[in-house]
Each structure stands twice: as C-alpha cells, then as structure tokens.
Amino acid sequence: SLSFSISFLFYIHGFSISTLAVLALAFAQALAYDPSPLQDFCVADLNSPIFINGFVCKNPNLVTAQDFFASGLNIAGNTQNKVGFNVTLVNVQRLPGLNTLGVSIARLDYAPNGLNPLHTHPRATEILTVIRGTLLVGFVTSSPNNTLFQRVLRPGDVFVFPIGLIHFQLNVGRGPAVAISGFNSQNPGLIVIADAVFGSNPPIPVQVLEKSFQVGQNVIQELQAQFK
The missing domain is CATH 2.60.120.10 (Jelly Rolls)
Known part of the structure; x- marks a missing residue:
C-alpha cells in the first residue's frame, strides 16, 4: 500500500518512528477535506467558545434526535x-x-x-x-x-x-x-465571483481591476457601484 511503501522508504533511510508518525499525520490531513469522525457522531456544539477547524463535539449524553x-x-x-x-x-x-x-x-x-x-x-x-x-x-x-x-x-x-x-x-x-x-x-x-471582485470590503484597488479586466476606470467604478 502507499502508506506501507512510504513507511518502508523512510525506515531504510534511518528516519525515526516519531518522524514517520508526524509525516503520516501530514499526509492524512492533506488527503482529507472535512475532519473524519472517530466515533459514531460528533454533533456540533455551536455555542462553544473554542475555535477549531470545524466544531467542538457536543456532549453525547446531551444529544437528541433533533x-x-x-x-x-x-x-x-x-x-x-x-x-x-x-x-x-x-x-x-x-x-x-x-x-x-x-x-x-x-x-x-x-x-x-x-x-x-x-x-x-x-x-x-x-x-x-x-x-x-x-x-x-x-x-x-x-x-x-x-x-x-x-x-x-x-x-x-x-x-x-x-x-x-x-x-x-x-x-x-x-x-x-x-x-x-x-x-x-x-x-x-460560497464565493460569488462578481460579489468578491467588485464588492470586496475594502474595495480592490481600481488599478488592479482595470489591468485585470482590460477596461477603463469608469467601467470598473460602475461595476463596483452595483455591489455597494
């Protein structure tokens, strides 16, 4: 397997087990989009003050069908x-x-x-x-x-x-x-292209948009006005 091959190659070059563990974690993070569950469920605690990539799990004893x-x-x-x-x-x-x-x-x-x-x-x-x-x-x-x-x-x-x-x-x-x-x-x-380009806060400099879209300043300003 890919993980075995990577582990073997690093092993024969003298890498430590701890180094391999860190690299394996890095590979896992790179291949995953959303965090994977390590239990039956991890209901989001939307009121938690803790900030992580995703949401803190709600106490399973407090979870309901709702x-x-x-x-x-x-x-x-x-x-x-x-x-x-x-x-x-x-x-x-x-x-x-x-x-x-x-x-x-x-x-x-x-x-x-x-x-x-x-x-x-x-x-x-x-x-x-x-x-x-x-x-x-x-x-x-x-x-x-x-x-x-x-x-x-x-x-x-x-x-x-x-x-x-x-x-x-x-x-x-x-x-x-x-x-x-x-x-x-x-x-x-969600990134709506027109909103992001012409309605950013603060606005993208007009000179940047002029050169990007190859149009005049008046056109850019007219477009920005539509998204204020």
Missing part, C-alpha cells in the same frame, strides 16, 4: 431579487449532526430567467439534480485552457461541478425551476 433533523426543503425560496434565484442550504450550522460527516444539501429555486451567478465552492464538489423546469448549467476548467463544459438539464437529470471550479445555473424554461444539490462537505463555502 440534532440530526432539519425541515423546510419543501418550501420554495424567495426569488424576488436581482438575479431571480434563492438557495436554502442545510449545512452544519443548520443541522449540527452533520459535523465531521462531510455532507450537506441545498434546495435551489429559480424564477423564469433566474440565474445562480458564477460562483465556486472552495471546500466541496457539488452534484445537482433537477426536480422541476429546465436549466442550462456549466463550469469552467482551470487555466491555461479555461474550457467551458455546459449542458441543458431537465427533471431527473444530474450534473456534477468539481470542487473549486467556477460554475453557474440559468433557468431557460418557461416557468420556475427547482433543483436539489448535494455537497461533500459539512460547510462547502
């Missing part, structure tokens, strides 16, 4: 906004029992012509299933190719967005659309 339960994905989200889109996310903050389990789920609602704008999830791959309507979805690969993979989806169709890649969904049907997304993280994170 810690593993959430509701509301049957309720349509409010899409009366500039992009005509709403996400109802069930992550570890809403369902503490997800802590260390590496999964979460979301309901996505789209008004006619509604758009889930260009965004990324820094900590998760997303798998989307269309429940109602017709969506044009796609993602862009990393540089240097920046290839766009896109597809029109209908009810029952499934599409996957690899971790960290910029992607979108656009309602191209005649009525509202609904989809369900799963993530391989208890807290997938």
